[in-house]
Amino acid sequence: MTDRAETNGRGVTLEQVARVAGVSRATVSRVVNGNPKVAPDVRRTVERAVDRLGYVPNPAARSLVTRKSQSIGLVIAEPAGRLFEEPFFPRLLRGIGAALSSRELQLVLLMPQSPHEESRAERYLTAGHVDGALLVSLHGDDPLPAAVARRGIPVVVGGRPPQGSQVSYVDIDNVQGGRSAVEHLIETGRMTIATIGGPVDMSPGIDRLAGYRQALDAAGRARDETLEGAGDFSQQGGAEVMRRILAARPDVDAVFAASDLMAAGAVQVLRAAGRRIPEDVAVVGFDDSPIAETADPPLTSVRQPIEEMGAEMVRLLLEHATHPGAAPRTVILATQLVCRRSSEGVATG
Amino acid sequence: MTDRAETNGRGVTLEQVARVAGVSRATVSRVVNGNPKVAPDVRRTVERAVDRLGYVPNPAARSLVTRKSQSIGLVIAEPAGRLFEEPFFPRLLRGIGAALSSRELQLVLLMPQSPHEESRAERYLTAGHVDGALLVSLHGDDPLPAAVARRGIPVVVGGRPPQGSQVSYVDIDNVQGGRSAVEHLIETGRMTIATIGGPVDMSPGIDRLAGYRQALDAAGRARDETLEGAGDFSQQGGAEVMRRILAARPDVDAVFAASDLMAAGAVQVLRAAGRRIPEDVAVVGFDDSPIAETADPPLTSVRQPIEEMGAEMVRLLLEHATHPGAAPRTVILATQLVCRRSSEGVATG
DNA sequence: TGACACAGTGAGAGCGCTCTCACCAGAGAG
DNA sequence: CTCTCTGGTGAGAGCGCTCTCACTGTGTCA
Numbered sequence: 170m171t172d173r174a175e176t177n178g179r180g181v182t183l184e185q186v187a188r189v190a191g192v193s194r195a196t197v198s199r200v201v202n203g204n205p206k207v208a209p210d211v212r213r214t215v216e217r218a219v220d221r222l223g224y225v226p227n228p229a230a231r232s233l234v235t236r237k238s239q240s241i242g243l244v245i246a247e248p249a250g251r252l253f254e255e256p257f258f259p260r261l262l263r264g265i266g267a268a269l270s271s272r273e274l275q276l277v278l279l280m281p282q283s284p285h286e287e288s289r290a291e292r293y294l295t296a297g298h299v300d301g302a303l304l305v306s307l308h309g310d311d312p313l314p315a316a317v318a319r320r321g322i323p324v325v326v327g328g329r330p331p332q333g334s335q336v337s338y339v340d341i342d343n344v345q346g347g348r349s350a351v352e353h354l355i356e357t358g359r360m361t362i363a364t365i366g367g368p369v370d371m372s373p374g375i376d377r378l379a380g381y382r383q384a385l386d387a388a389g390r391a392r393d394e395t396l397e398g399a400g401d402f403s404q405q406g407g408a409e410v411m412r413r414i415l416a417a418r419p420d421v422d423a424v425f426a427a428s429d430l431m432a433a434g435a436v437q438v439l440r441a442a443g444r445r446i447p448e449d450v451a452v453v454g455f456d457d458s459p460i461a462e463t464a465d466p467p468l469t470s471v472r473q474p475i476e477e478m479g480a481e482m483v484r485l486l487l488e489h490a491t492h493p494g495a496a497p498r499t500v501i502l503a504t505q506l507v508c509r510r511s512s513e514g515v516a517t518g
Numbered sequence: 519m520t521d522r523a524e525t526n527g528r529g530v531t532l533e534q535v536a537r538v539a540g541v542s543r544a545t546v547s548r549v550v551n552g553n554p555k556v557a558p559d560v561r562r563t564v565e566r567a568v569d570r571l572g573y574v575p576n577p578a579a580r581s582l583v584t585r586k587s588q589s590i591g592l593v594i595a596e597p598a599g600r601l602f603e604e605p606f607f608p609r610l611l612r613g614i615g616a617a618l619s620s621r622e623l624q625l626v627l628l629m630p631q632s633p634h635e636e637s638r639a640e641r642y643l644t645a646g647h648v649d650g651a652l653l654v655s656l657h658g659d660d661p662l663p664a665a666v667a668r669r670g671i672p673v674v675v676g677g678r679p680p681q682g683s684q685v686s687y688v689d690i691d692n693v694q695g696g697r698s699a700v701e702h703l704i705e706t707g708r709m710t711i712a713t714i715g716g717p718v719d720m721s722p723g724i725d726r727l728a729g730y731r732q733a734l735d736a737a738g739r740a741r742d743e744t745l746e747g748a749g750d751f752s753q754q755g756g757a758e759v760m761r762r763i764l765a766a767r768p769d770v771d772a773v774f775a776a777s778d779l780m781a782a783g784a785v786q787v788l789r790a791a792g793r794r795i796p797e798d799v800a801v802v803g804f805d806d807s808p809i810a811e812t813a814d815p816p817l818t819s820v821r822q823p824i825e826e827m828g829a830e831m832v833r834l835l836l837e838h839a840t841h842p843g844a845a846p847r848t849v850i851l852a853t854q855l856v857c858r859r860s861s862e863g864v865a866t867g
Numbered sequence: 868t869g870a871c872a873c874a875g876t877g878a879g880a881g882c883g884c885t886c887t888c889a890c891c892a893g894a895g896a897g
Numbered sequence: 898c899t900c901t902c903t904g905g906t907g908a909g910a911g912c913g914c915t916c917t918c919a920c921t922g923t924g925t926c927a
Contacts, residue, residue, distance in 0.1 A: 180646065182913055193877045198915060208875060225645040229581040230913035234882050238578070240626065258608055266629040275642065276627045277589070280615040293624065296574040297529065404812060433812050440814075460812045463753060463782050465789075531883060542907045547885060557905060579883035583912050 181224045190218035201226060240275035241486060242299040244290055244313065246306045256458045257475060261327070264479025265303065272487070274300075287313065295320040301486045307331060323489035325482045329372045337489065337497040339481045343373050346471040346504035347380020348387075350425045350453045353469070353506055355388050357514035359423035359451055363396040365410045365435060367427040374399070377427040377455060396421065400431045407431025411438040422450055423512070429454035429461045432468050436511070451512040467509035474502045530573045539567035550575060589624035590835060591648040593639055593662065595655045605807045606824060610676070613828025614652065621836070623649075636662065644669040650835045656680060672838035674831045678721045686838065686846040688830045692722050695820040695853035696729020697736075699774045699802045702818070702855055704737050706863035708772035708800055712745040714759045714784060716776040723748070726776040726804060745770065749780045756780025760787040771799055772861070778803035778810045781817050785860070800861040816858035823851045 183201075187194045192211060199207050200215040201224075207215075218224075232238050243265065245258075269276055277299060281287035294302045294317050302317050305327035315334040318324045326338040347364075354362050364381045367374025378397070385392050395417040398410035407426055411434060414421060424439075426432035432454030436446055444450045446466055454461055457472035481500050489495055532550075536543045541564060548556050549564040550573075556564075567573075581587050592614065594607075618625055626648060630636035643651045643666050651666050654676035664683040667673045675687035696713075703711050713730045716723025727746070734741050744766040747759035756775055760783060763770060773788075775781035781803030785795055793799045795815055803810055806821035830849050838844055 180913095183915095184913080194914080195877060195879095195916080196875085199876090202915085206875060211875085225641060227582070227913050228645055228647050229578045229587070230882090231915075233576070233578040233582055233884085233913080234915045236882085243627075262627070262629070266627075267631070270629070270631065270635055273638075275647070278592075278611070278615075278625045278627050280611070280619070282616070282619065286619055289622075292574060296577055298577050298624070430808075430812070437814070458808075459779075460809050463779070463809045464812065465786070465814055529883095532885095533883080543884080544886080544907060544909095545905085548906090551885085555905060560905085576883050579912090580885075582883080582914085583885045585912085 180227065181222045182227070183224075186215065186218050186222055186224045189222060190215045236297070238298055238300055239273060240277050240299050241269070241301045241303060241483075242277045242279055242290075242294050243303045244279045244281065244294070244305070246281060246287065246304065246308065246311060246313070256456060260475035261305065261479045264476030265483055266479075267476070268480040268483035272483075287311075291316055294322055301325075301490050303327065303482050303486060304330075321493075323486050323493075325486045325489070327478060327482055335497050337485050337499065339478050339485065339500045339502065341373075341473045341475075341478065342501045342503050343376030344380040344383065346455065346473070346506075347377035347425065347427070348384045349380075349504065349506045350455070350469075350471050351381050351384035352388075353508070354423040354425065354451055354453060354512065355384065355390070357451065357512065361396070361418065361421045362390075362423040362425065363414045363418065363421045364398070365407050365414075365424060365426040365431045366397065366399045367402050369399050374402075374427060381425055393418075400427070400434075402428040402431060404430040404434040404437075407434030408438045409434075411435040415439070415442055423452075424450060425453045427455050429456045429458045429464075429468055429470055432470070432511075433460055433464055436464065436468075447511050447513045453506075453512050457507050461507070461509065464511070466511045469509045469512035470507050472505045472507050474504070478502055529576065530571045531576070532573075535564070535567050535571055535573045538571060539564045585646070587647055587649055588622060589626050589648050590618070590650045590652060590832075591626045591628055591639075591643050592652045593628045593630065593643070593654070595630060595636065595653065595657065595660060595662070605805060609824035610654065610828045613825030614832055615828075616825070617829040617832035621832075636660075640665055643671055650674075650839050652676065652831050652835060653679075670842075672835050672842075674835045674838070676827060676831055684846050686834050686848065688827050688834065688849045688851065690722075690822045690824075690827065691850045691852050692725030693729040693732065695804065695822070695855075696726035696774065696776070697733040698729075698853065698855045699804070699818075699820050700730050700733035701737075702857070703772040703774065703800055703802060703861065704733065704739070706800065706861065710745070710767065710770045711739075711772040711774065712763045712767065712770045713747070714756050714763070714773060714775040714780045715746065715748045716751050718748050723751075723776060730774055742767075749776070749783075751777040751780060753779045753783040753786075756783030757787045758783075760784035764788070764791055772801070773799060774802045776804050778805045778807045778813075778817055778819055781819070781860075782809060782813055785813065785817075796860055796862045802855075802861050806856050810856075810858065813860070815860045818858045818861035819856050821854045821856050823853070827851055 183194045183197050187197045192215060196207060197215050200212050265276060279290045281290045291313055301323035303325055304314055311331050314324050314326050314330050314336045318336050324336050326336055329340050330336050330338045351362060364378060366378040369375060382392060396414060398414055400406035400410045407430060424435050426435055432452050436452055439446060439450050446452055452468060454468045454470040457470040461468040461470040485498060532543045532546050536546045541560060545556060546564055549561050614625060628639045630639045640662055650672035652674055653663055660680050663673050663675050663679050663685045667685050673685050675685055678689050679685050679687045700711060713727060715727040718724060731741060745763060747763055749755035749759045756779060773784050775784055781801050785801055788795060788799050795801055801817060803817045803819040806819040810817040810819040834847060
């Protein structure tokens with residue numbers, strides 16, 4: 170009888186604990202799993218044996234019979250891409266992690282970098298390694314959510330899922346985000362408001378532009394194609410588009426960029442052209458990333474509730490796990506405008 | 519006979535495949551696991567049966583007998599802290615992910631937020647859920663690496679591990695990083711070089727300061743306490759320290775900050791005090807984060823090989839997994855100075 | 868006093884896989 | 898023609914757990 174876990178590879182088993190405690194395997198199992206149908210004194214005896222031997226249940230054996238793995242998969246389909254960067258990824262993980270930890274679930278991270286790896290991820294998810302799957306950053310036509318859902322694995326997508334796939338998803342209200350940014354510019358007296366949009370084949374890009382247009386329409390302002398440009402979310406892309414817009418419309422006095430990086434690029438170009446910010450031109454970004462705060466001047470930006478999105482994805486997933494037949498659901502989360510100096514109102518007193 | 523995987527919950531088993539293929543379970547197992555001792559025609563028959571039924575091995579059953587989980591755990595002990603931010607975390611994950619994917623291993627992410635959750639993480643790791651553990655961002659006296667190692671689980675720590683724990687680790691050469699930054703400032707003609715260090719109880723803070731001092735000593739420059747301050751890696755902290763240094767030493771013409779954020783704070787303060795950058799004062803940061811590139815002017819910064827660190831951690835871990843008794847090893851990775859405008863040389867021609 | 872309920876316990880089957888070992892044919896050696 | 902060898906195969910044990918079901922003992926009621 171050693172008086173602690175022997176590190177003899179094999180690990181302590183239920184059987185051994187049962188022997189030491191002088192009860193059956195079944196009873197030890199009951200104690201370990203918190204089954205109330207155990208006499209208090211027996212329970213104590215078993216508990217003592219458990220920590221004297223340092224018993225830890227073998228997860229594989231358990232999961233073999235319960236058919237539960239106590240873990241869920243998170244697939245980031247584009248780990249090299251934009252979503253892998255600040256502030257999205259850490260915040261998403263934080264939200265998911267917090268929601269998970271209170272439920273004794275673990276997170277398995279899958280970062281397929283190629284179609285081949287993506288099909289491996291699909292096999293992994295459908296093999297029973299996980300009790301559910303969270304998918305983010307999908308390409309428009311990704312078959313993954315449908316494939317996984319077909320196998321009966323609960324699935325929740327972050328962002329808008331591929332068309333036609335009948336799965337639950339959580340998304341940020343990008344339209345509202347864009348609209349609120351532009352409304353802010355209108356309210357603070359800006360007259361000629363340009364936008365640097367995102368790629369026109371990505372839903373955040375499309376939606377933020379739609380928000381810009383909605384806000385102008387609602388205010389009865391005429392839209393003007395010369396005030397709209399499409400960037401690629403990068404700083405250089407933003408600078409480029411800004412240069413074009415500035416050339417066509419030197420009278421611009423406000424810019425809404427669909428990312429903070431593009432906003433930063435715009436600021437550079439505007440400065441180089443002798444414009445003061447915010448006095449001559451107001452600038453608003455999107456994402457509320459660290460650079461928004463660090464920039465000079467600090468950038469007004471649209472903050473997305475990304476932690477909340479992660480938590481909500483987990484909530485939806487567990488809902489599906491407990492109600493297998495349930496219909497897909499959609500949750501859209503509102504954004505919040507964070508005002509900083511880059512869009513401070515001109516004194517039109 | 520349906521002609522694809524039926525989604526009938528239970529999943530297809532080896533047994534069923536064996537029956538369809540008209541062979542024994544053992545033979546199917548051999549085929550699935552690539553055992554060469556199978557006749558070619560039998561192999562083909564089995565393979566056909568496998569994908570007709572859509573057979574996928576049950577990981578729990580497999581792992582119950584092999585005692586391998588084909589996954590490793592990554593513990594981020596401080597998910598709210600600095601290491602969770604750009605650029606560290608995504609880059610580390612990218613490095614680890616790349617190294618793992620070529621080896622058919624999965625990554626389980628553990629983000630304990632409290633001592634209680636940390637002990638749960640310990641139990642998880644030692645229960646046999648993972649074949650090895652990667653630990654980063656440990657507090658100075660964290661018992662986790664020792665505890666896990668004691669249980670016979672291979673462990674590799676990222677960053678310097680708690681004192682006295684005999685585990686392998688991979689670290690960035692922070693001393694060399696600091697030294698190279700300061701050498702660069704010396705070489706480009708700066709005379710009065712200040713430093714904004716990190717917290718004095720964190721090894722990166724200590725080491726980068728040591729690098730600063732080494733560089734001055736090596737150049738035969740006198741050190742001066744009024745040129746050294748300790749920040750907290752944040753922008754505000756950097757600004758504060760910069761203000762103090764500037765008040766004491768208005769003759770300062772270069773600053774090495776132990777983080778880009780602190781460098782950005784320093785830039786603000788210097789600008790507000792009428793200094794031009796880099797003409798009057800050169801500024802160098804650390805981390806090469808996105809804000810270094812975005813800042814105005816773009817910041818010279820010390821880039822850490824973080825992807826490489828992740829990959830190296832995996833390499834060491836697998837080494838330990840294959841050679842259980844092996845002695846702990848240490849790998850220190852060199853940094854690289856990325857020169858940008860904030861430290862451009864003054865024309866002393 | 869007997870019938871019944873019920874809390875507490877143990878025996879044992881079985882989850883799906885791997886792996887050892889025994890077996891069997893057919894080839895090659897003596 | 899027998900003996901050994903060897904590549905290919907199957908039978909069966911066993912990994913550590915959960916869970917059903919049968920059983921025991923005690924308390925309750927008629």
